[in-house]
Amino acid sequence: MKSHYLNEDYSVRSWLLTTDHKRIGILFLLSITLFFILGGAAAVAVRLELLTPEGDLVSAEAYNRLFTAHGVIMVFFFLIPSIPSVLGNFFIPMMIGARDLAFPRLNLLSWYLYMAGGLLGLSAIVGGGIDTGWTFYTPYSSVFANGQVILAATGVFIAGFSSILTGLNFIVTIHTMRAPGLTWFRLPLFVWAHYATSFIQVLGTPVVASVIALVGIERLFGVGLFDPALGGDPLLFQHLFWFYSHPAVYIMILPAMGVISELVTCFSRKRIFGYEFVAYSSIAIAAVGFLVWGHHMFVSGQSMYAGMVFSFLSFLVAIPSAVKTFNWTATLHKGSISFATPMIYTLGFLGLFAIGGLTGLFLACLGVDVHVHDTYFVVAHFHYIMVGGTVMAYLGGIHFWWPKMTGRLYPEFWGRLSAMVIFIGFNLTFFPQFLLGYMGMPRRYYAYPGEFQVLNVMSTAGASILGFGYLMPLCYLLWSLKYGAEAGPNPWKSVGLEWQTESPPVVQNFETTPEVTQEAYAYDAQEAEADAS
Amino acid sequence: MHPESRFLAHHFDSLEQQHEAATMGMWLFLATEILFFGGMFTAYGVYRSFYPQAFVAASHHLDVTIGTFNTGVLLTSSLTAALAVHAAQAGRRRAVIGFLVATMLLGATFLGVKGFEYHHKFVESLIPGHGFVFPGPHARHAELFFSLYFVMTAFHALHILIGLGVMAYVIVLTRRGQVTPEHHPSVELTGLYWHFVDIIWVFLFPLLYLIR
Numbered sequence: 001m002k003s004h005y006l007n008e009d010y011s012v013r014s015w016l017l018t019t020d021h022k023r024i025g026i027l028f029l030l031s032i033t034l035f036f037i038l039g040g041a042a043a044v045a046v047r048l049e050l051l052t053p054e055g056d057l058v059s060a061e062a063y064n065r066l067f068t069a070h071g072v073i074m075v076f077f078f079l080i081p082s083i084p085s086v087l088g089n090f091f092i093p094m095m096i097g098a099r100d101l102a103f104p105r106l107n108l109l110s111w112y113l114y115m116a117g118g119l120l121g122l123s124a125i126v127g128g129g130i131d132t133g134w135t136f137y138t139p140y141s142s143v144f145a146n147g148q149v150i151l152a153a154t155g156v157f158i159a160g161f162s163s164i165l166t167g168l169n170f171i172v173t174i175h176t177m178r179a180p181g182l183t184w185f186r187l188p189l190f191v192w193a194h195y196a197t198s199f200i201q202v203l204g205t206p207v208v209a210s211v212i213a214l215v216g217i218e219r220l221f222g223v224g225l226f227d228p229a230l231g232g233d234p235l236l237f238q239h240l241f242w243f244y245s246h247p248a249v250y251i252m253i254l255p256a257m258g259v260i261s262e263l264v265t266c267f268s269r270k271r272i273f274g275y276e277f278v279a280y281s282s283i284a285i286a287a288v289g290f291l292v293w294g295h296h297m298f299v300s301g302q303s304m305y306a307g308m309v310f311s312f313l314s315f316l317v318a319i320p321s322a323v324k325t326f327n328w329t330a331t332l333h334k335g336s337i338s339f340a341t342p343m344i345y346t347l348g349f350l351g352l353f354a355i356g357g358l359t360g361l362f363l364a365c366l367g368v369d370v371h372v373h374d375t376y377f378v379v380a381h382f383h384y385i386m387v388g389g390t391v392m393a394y395l396g397g398i399h400f401w402w403p404k405m406t407g408r409l410y411p412e413f414w415g416r417l418s419a420m421v422i423f424i425g426f427n428l429t430f431f432p433q434f435l436l437g438y439m440g441m442p443r444r445y446y447a448y449p450g451e452f453q454v455l456n457v458m459s460t461a462g463a464s465i466l467g468f469g470y471l472m473p474l475c476y477l478l479w480s481l482k483y484g485a486e487a488g489p490n491p492w493k494s495v496g497l498e499w500q501t502e503s504p505p506v507v508q509n510f511e512t513t514p515e516v517t518q519e520a521y522a523y524d525a526q527e528a529e530a531d532a533s
Numbered sequence: 534m535h536p537e538s539r540f541l542a543h544h545f546d547s548l549e550q551q552h553e554a555a556t557m558g559m560w561l562f563l564a565t566e567i568l569f570f571g572g573m574f575t576a577y578g579v580y581r582s583f584y585p586q587a588f589v590a591a592s593h594h595l596d597v598t599i600g601t602f603n604t605g606v607l608l609t610s611s612l613t614a615a616l617a618v619h620a621a622q623a624g625r626r627r628a629v630i631g632f633l634v635a636t637m638l639l640g641a642t643f644l645g646v647k648g649f650e651y652h653h654k655f656v657e658s659l660i661p662g663h664g665f666v667f668p669g670p671h672a673r674h675a676e677l678f679f680s681l682y683f684v685m686t687a688f689h690a691l692h693i694l695i696g697l698g699v700m701a702y703v704i705v706l707t708r709r710g711q712v713t714p715e716h717h718p719s720v721e722l723t724g725l726y727w728h729f730v731d732i733i734w735v736f737l738f739p740l741l742y743l744i745r
């Protein structure tokens with residue numbers, strides 16, 4: 001049997017002390033899946049409570065703890081690490097023809113920090129819970145906190161350093177370790193997207209760490225850093241928090257956009273339309289994304305003029321996102337499209353991301369935002385981006401690269417079926433929430449007036465379908481590890497560098513360092529070659 | 534085989550590439566650090582602009598003489614750190630160790646003086662929290678000043694402490710012969726880190742002690 005990164009050593013120790021980026025990617029895959037299931041369980045409880053207008057399943061206090069647990073787990077312990085730490089970790093070195101990331105031991109440390117943070121967060125949730133919402137707003141998290149705020153905040157703080165180290169590692173790797181001939185404009189767009197993301201991780205995360213430390217000190221010592229009664233300013237907390245947490249949305253969506261660029265080209269057998277535009281738009285999103293945080297505070301007492309500037313800048317950041325969407329759509333045009341599972345996820349992403357992005361423009365309007373602020377409209381909007389966008393792309397990417405990671409093919413029929421179940425379940429869950437929010441149903445309440453029930457029942461029904469859809473890949477992907485067909489090096493006939501080596505890859509990724517002689521997505525050349533032979 | 538190639542990690546092609554990666558990694562780490570302190574500097578700036586008189590009154594409770602002395606200590610330690618890097622380039626191993634020890638002693642002096650200052654604040658009941666006592670009309674907002682003073686200087690002191698640990702490790706590396714004229718990233722990057730810690734203090738000192 002051929003030796004590869006999975007079978008060279010089976011011991012637990014060899015996994016826990018590995019510095020192989022591929023194994024660390026797998027460690028992240030397993031751990032974030034666990035957190036996804038836990039965060040999903042909290043969502044199930046939330047949706048069940050909202051089945052009826054009365055608060056009958058859980059108490060109001062328990063409900064606050066449930067949606068906080070859902071938000072904290074999903075944002076900090078699933079979405080932020082998801083694509084970068086799993087797919088980025090595994091494939092960036094392979095896409096650039098390197099043997100590993102620049103700092104393999106830091107990479108392992110990043111996983112340990114993530115686990116430490118995650119377990120602290122989890123112990124906070126189990127040991128009494130937190131009722132602040134995932135945003136840790138003061139005074140919920142300071143004066144009026146009744147829960148394990150310190151523990152949870154420490155967990156988020158530590159997991160933040162995991163994210164910083166991953167970003168730092170990616171930037172250095174992409175700068176210094178590209179294979180001979182791999183110039184910047186021959187890089188896959190997945191790499192460009194992660195490059196832009198990494199800057200947000202390195203420059204944004206420390207600010208939220210800083211503000212979390214300040215909240216911790218306020219709690220521990222009873223000083224009024226953000227307490228107006230003691231001279232503090234809660235708005236300052238919101239500024240510092242969103243300075244990171246808006247760009248954090250791009251930590252979640254930019255890598256997803258990178259995945260989509262890979263998938264849409266491979267399954268249209270076409271070069272990407274406007275490579276430079278897609279590459280630069282990642283950088284533009286990361287840069288402008290740092291200047292829009294105030295759109296979360298239009299009704300928080302921020303000055304009107306600041307609101308106008310933040311509104312304008314928020315509209316501006318929509319332009320590079322739209323550029324990408326147009327370019328992906330143009331790539332489809334006259335392509336030879338095949339509807340394999342990853343492509344179904346890609347098409348789902350395009351539709352859902354478009355809805356999520358356009359409703360974001362509603363929220364960037366000062367006047368409209370006053371009406372829908374803190375309603376289910378906002379909840380629906382960011383779920384269209386984070387679940388409809390990021391999770392769809394993540395699952396599409398997992399299916400696309402599964403044969404490379406494991407050497408096995410997943411069952412295509414079940415893959416397509418679950419992708420469609422997820423798409424339908426998702427829309428049924430979240431589209432009614434746009435309507436609920438527009439009609440005025442506020443978020444974060446466990447009871448609601450009777451006239452909202454029909455739409456809430458639809459949403460809960462959709463969530464059941466969605467949950468079922470997520471369970472399917474969990475089952476058949478595990479099944480495929482043992483019973484799936486051998487994948488071979490390149491089952492998708494992709495032109496990406498990561499496909500030019502064995503599946504699963506050897507420990508060193510490539511037998512010899514590859515030399516790159518053509519641009520990314522040279523599918524035309526590949527087709528021409530196939531015609532000629 | 535080149536004698537330095539024993540330092541080459543398996544995933545790099547050349548030592549130049551390895552050095553470039555290490556240096557770039559350090560600069561990015563420092564960028565992260567700047568933004569970490571940036572959050573606290575922002576908080577300081579906002580509250581200073583809200584309550585200028587209280588901040589001036591509170592600042593008068595800090596001892597400029599001690600602060601100046603400590604600034605001198607830290608700046609001197611940056612000099613010895615730079616000399617350590619210089620000695621490493623020249624391959625003078627014993628000088629490297631000597632300068633690193635000097636840097637550590639200066640860093641420890643800084644921490645000792647800081648501890649003395651903290652103790653002094655404790656005696657004067659200027660520790661924020663329930664026991665905080667501040668004469669005059671600005672007590673409430675002076676407490677904000679002292680909260681920020683302690684948070685910022687404590688995080689800075691933590692960085693000094695980490696620097697001391699790192700330098701102790703680099704001394705061990707140097708003694709083991711892992712520092713050569715062509716290959717001494719450990720000394721170089723420690724120097725870079727130490728200068729950064731210094732620069733943070735160069736901003737903290739005037740903001741907390743001098744602007745009155």
Ligand SMILES: [Cu+2]
Nearest residue numbers: 246293295296
């Ligand atoms: Cu935002």
